[in-house]
Amino acid sequence: METVEDFTKVESIFVRGRNALMLRGQFTPIYTDYYIHLMENKLRHKEQLDTIIKEKLAFLTLHLTARPWAETVAWTVNLRAPRVNFFATGSSVHESITGHLFTEGVKEGDRNLLYSQTVVDGKEARRSTIELEDNDPVHWIESYYSQSEQRPARAFKLADENFVLIAAQPDCDLEWLENLTTEDVEKLTETEPTKLLETRKFRFHCGCSPEKFLPSLAQFKGNAEALFQDDDALEITCPRCGGKHIITPDMF
Template sequence: MSEPISVEEFTRVESIFVRHRNVLAVRAQFTPIYTDYYLHLMQYGLRNPEELDSMLKDLLAGLTLHLVARPWAETIAWTVNLRAPRVNLFATGGSIPESITGRLFTEDVRETDRDLFYSQTTTQPGAEPRTSTLQIDGRDPLFWVEQYYMQSEQRPAKVFRLPDETFVLVAAQPDYDEEWFGALDVAAVSGLEQAEETKLLETRRFRFHCGCDLGKILPVLAPWRDKADELFHGENQIIVQCPRCAARYEVTRDML
């Protein structure tokens, strides 16, 4: 039996309503999630290029905050397809399991004529996901989230990096104060609770966790059972990566 997870391993995400301004501020300090992310990479001998690693971490932060701004039952996956460097950044999570995971794809990435952001939202197992696709600009994942809000959520949002790996998503609600929102900067967001009337709506706990294991990987390989030679190429074992978190699993012919 696995060891119980201590509270310290979770990132605490606060959902704060700013009265009179009619905006929702979602705030979290991501060191626990980032620590588990790096432990995951170490466990499987993975190492990402520094620039792409930072971008993936920002995308994980943006999706976590977005999940808390959305209804509880949703599972959301974001895929960003970049042309230069040619890479896919993937992040997915859900509020019910309170978990987030993700990875980079640097091989066999489809080439496109623009940078694209794909979102899939599922509300219950087996249901058809709600999808959206948009063209994005720049190399800042937090700006991608802001573009996603304008085009897919149909409302403005801003995402801020604060010191100590803290991020804040500020999302407009109906009848929000447009002038105040437009002037928001890091200093204003840092002192939000001192300068504004706020109410803490809820607190959630998220961790970096995929939940994959060999038992979930093997059924995906079932169609290869009668074509084992094509899969193994003369070897007795192969390494299979989880498509969600890049965890590596050793699969032998006998396992099929």
């Protein structure tokens, strides 16, 4: 059975005098599960790319906590140099975040872009595309809030895998927000009147399994030979997390 320690707890805190919302979390539990996932699937990323995907997972998790519970959000970032796609998706309802990066078969675009999709059951998906100036996830989420959320936000990387997102609310003290430093954020709950609004918890988890890929192979039911071509099994890679799954003829 999972314990609270298996999850990253994200706090949603209202900064009263500044009319700002602070989201903060310590991401070691998510990163531990992320590295176990890489090890189990024999995946290894270059250090620079690994750092970027981890920070993207952290900031998407904070963003999810700033949003209504029912939303599932997916972010895909396409970079020109290095030529790579970063994917991350998460849901407060399922208390999970997952992601993967792709370095093969990535088309080179003329700009760095972030593609966002927000889904609520029973409603049409909401999509937006944001142009990015560099390879820093801190600037990605700040650009996303400025262009898509239509309000400013600041993102911070603190010590010991702690991350913070501070988003403007109506009548926010924008000068204060713009001039915040990492040192200010580290002691914010001591220097400003605040109120804890809620906490949510997340883990690194995709939920993929061999059985979930079978519907996409339904056309081969009754004709497994065409799919397996004399092989004993077929390996399928999950596009969400990079997990590898084995499909055998008897599963049909």
